[in-house]
Amino acid sequence: MSHTVRETGSWQHTLSIEIPVEEVEARLERVARELQRRVAMPGFRKGKVPLERVRADFAAHIEQEFLESFIPEATNRAIDERGLGPVVPPSVTNVRFTPGQPLTFDAVVDTTPVVEVKSWKGLELKRRARPMDDAAVDAVIEDLRQQSAVFVDVDRPAAKGDVVLLDSQRLDANGRRLPQTRAKGTRIQLGAPDLLPDLENGLLGAEAGQERTVTVNYPADYRGSELAGKSIRYVISVRKIQEKKLREVDDNFAGELFRLPSVSALREKVRGNLEAEDAGRVRRELEGAVVEELTRRNPFDLPVRLVAYMLERVIHEQTEGREVSKELHAQLEEHYRPGVERSLRREILLAGIARQEGLAVTDEEVAAEIDRMCAQEPRQASRIRARYQSADRRRSLGEGILERKAMEAVIAAAQVRDEPIAAAMAASEASR
Numbered sequence: 001m002s003h004t005v006r007e008t009g010s011w012q013h014t015l016s017i018e019i020p021v022e023e024v025e026a027r028l029e030r031v032a033r034e035l036q037r038r039v040a041m042p043g044f045r046k047g048k049v050p051l052e053r054v055r056a057d058f059a060a061h062i063e064q065e066f067l068e069s070f071i072p073e074a075t076n077r078a079i080d081e082r083g084l085g086p087v088v089p090p091s092v093t094n095v096r097f098t099p100g101q102p103l104t105f106d107a108v109v110d111t112t113p114v115v116e117v118k119s120w121k122g123l124e125l126k127r128r129a130r131p132m133d134d135a136a137v138d139a140v141i142e143d144l145r146q147q148s149a150v151f152v153d154v155d156r157p158a159a160k161g162d163v164v165l166l167d168s169q170r171l172d173a174n175g176r177r178l179p180q181t182r183a184k185g186t187r188i189q190l191g192a193p194d195l196l197p198d199l200e201n202g203l204l205g206a207e208a209g210q211e212r213t214v215t216v217n218y219p220a221d222y223r224g225s226e227l228a229g230k231s232i233r234y235v236i237s238v239r240k241i242q243e244k245k246l247r248e249v250d251d252n253f254a255g256e257l258f259r260l261p262s263v264s265a266l267r268e269k270v271r272g273n274l275e276a277e278d279a280g281r282v283r284r285e286l287e288g289a290v291v292e293e294l295t296r297r298n299p300f301d302l303p304v305r306l307v308a309y310m311l312e313r314v315i316h317e318q319t320e321g322r323e324v325s326k327e328l329h330a331q332l333e334e335h336y337r338p339g340v341e342r343s344l345r346r347e348i349l350l351a352g353i354a355r356q357e358g359l360a361v362t363d364e365e366v367a368a369e370i371d372r373m374c375a376q377e378p379r380q381a382s383r384i385r386a387r388y389q390s391a392d393r394r395r396s397l398g399e400g401i402l403e404r405k406a407m408e409a410v411i412a413a414a415q416v417r418d419e420p421i422a423a424a425m426a427a428s429e430a431s432r
Contacts, residue, residue: 001017001018001019001020001023001074001077001078002017002018002020003015003016003017003018003078003081003082004016005082005084008108009303009304010113010300010301010303011110011111011112011113011114011303012108012109012110012111012303012305013082013084013108013109013111014106014107014108014109015075015078015079015082015106015107015109016104016106017074017075017078017104017105017106017107018102018103018104019070019074019102019103019104020102021100021101021102024066024097024102024103027066027070028055028062028063028066028099031062031065031066031069032051032054032055032058032062033051035054035058035061035062035065036049036051036054039054039058041053041057063097063099067095067097070103071092071095071105075090075092075107078107079107079109084109084111085111085112086109086110086111087110087111087112087303087306087309088110088303088305088306088309089309090107090108090109091107091108091305092105092106092107092108093105093106093107093108094106108305110303110305110306112348112351113300113302113303113306113348114352114355115298115300115348115349115352116352116356117294117298117349117352117353117356118297118298119297119298120294120297120298120349120353120410120413121410121413121414122413122414122415123289123290123293123294123410123413123414123415124414124415124417125286125289125290125293125411125414125415125416125417126289126416126417126418126419127282127286127416127417127418127419128282128285128419128420128421129278129279129282129418129420129421130278130281130420130421130422131420131421131422132271132274132275132278136274137267137270137271137274140270140273140274141249141266141267141270144257145246145247145249145253146246148247148253148257149244149245149246149247150244150245150247151163151242151243151244151245152242152243152245153208153240153241153242154241154242154243155208155241156207156241157204157205157206157207157241158190158203158204158205158206158207158238158241159190159204159205160190160191160204161189161190161191161243161244162189162190162241162242162243162244163187163188163189163190163241163242163244164187164188164189164190164203164206164238164240164241164242165185165186165187165238165239165240165241165242166186166188166203166236166237166238166239167182167183167184167185167186167236167237167239168182168183168186168234168235168236168237169181169182169183169234169235170232170233170234171213171233171234171235175233177235185239188203189244190203190204196216196217196218198214198215198216198217199214199216202214202215202216202236203236203238206236206238206241207238207241208238208239208240208241209238210237210238211235211236211237211238212235212236212238213233213234213235213236214233214234214236215231215232215233215234216231216232216233216234217230217231218230218231218232249263250263251263253266254266286411286416287407290407290410290411290414291342291345291346291349294345294349294410295342295345295349298349300345300348302341302344302345302348306344307337307340307341307344310340310343310344311333311336311337311340314336314339314340315329315332315333315336318332318336319332346403347403350402350403350406350407350410351402351403351406353406353409353410354402354403354405354406357406357409359402359405359406359409360402361398361399361401361402361405365398365401366394366397366398366401369397369401370384370385370388370397
């Protein structure tokens with residue numbers, strides 16, 4: 001096999017590959033013999049058809065199978081010999097194949113962009129943390145109270161905050177009940193923010209065992225298109241009125257629901273969770289600012305085929321592999337393209353910094369990261385370890401660790417000013 005290479009774009013090379021006649025014939029012979037073992041013809045048992053007959057009668061099939069299997073193999077050999085690192089599957093073009101002649105074709109190879117990252121030290125960054133005061137903890141605990149509330153039957157008219165358990169059926173213009181419109185066992189909480197006013201007013205004061213007729217005027221933008229803009233009458237049979245009962249926030253509340261010894265322990269747990277969530281937000285914002293500034297200081301074009309390939313993968317994942325119309329596909333491309341390009345620029349820029357600074361990841365660091373993931377999800381530990389038996393997945397995990405190291409280096413070399421969110425908001429208001 002012989003091949004030449006030429007640059008055909010930014011981080012793109014085209015290999016012109018030629019396979020000599022002798023190698024082509026040897027591979028065609030191999031494909032024909034493999035087919036010979038499987039094929040049967042009148043007058044011949046399976047595996048006993050003469051090879052010449054197989055090659056004559058199945059010539060098109062043999063040639064197609066040869067091209068489909070051999071061209072990727074030859075392409076990969078040429079890529080390895082040239083030391084190229086494709087970031088997307090190569091694109092094969094200009095295939096020229098005639099029996100008795102050399103096989104020639106071109107392979108377009110997009111390689112990993114290598115960028116010399118400049119001015120990455122001394123970035124001016126803001127770290128905007130949100131102080132976790134008692135009010136934030138109280139709000140979470142109140143939300144936990146609401147979620148753990150119980151509803152008990154009461155013998156009184158329904159009031160705001162109550163839940164009404166009811167059956168309903170739509171009426172036609174003459175007041176007759178419409179078949180197939182009966183709904184049984186519907187629970188409606190009075191005072192809920194998304195409850196239509198006509199329905200709430202029609203149920204306030206209702207009592208168990210009572211039947212009421214309620215007219216509901218649906219707004220033009222109502223989420224159910226069938227009902228939007230219409231006025232519908234319902235006959236409603238009230239089964240129960242239930243009152244919401246909130247638990248007292250005491251040590252029993254902390255123990256029975258969250259297996260914590262006291263309210264103090266619950267408050268500390270909530271505060272810790274809030275601080276961890278905010279730390280994650282702060283980190284994401286900080287890293288986003290790093291990538292934005294590095295991109296501004298180091299502009300470069302992304303390989304078109306790389307963007308298209310990654311964009312297609314994202315769309316395939318988001319649509320779960322379902323076929324979509326051309327119009328929807330175009331909309332999805334427009335929606336996801338900025339995020340895909342931002343992610344690729346981040347990866348390329350941080351890889352450049354890692355290379356410039358001589359950063360590396362050891363096998364021990366990869367193993368430690370796997371241990372950390374197992375400790376976070378002990379029930380999934382065996383599945384996690386099985387997943388990372390794959391060399392490709394361990395390599396991908398190592399690349400992620402290297403990217404984090406590069407990001408840490410940028411942040412460590414940056415001028416980071418802490419600016420609590422409350423103070424930032426006050427300064428913003430003062431400047432107006």
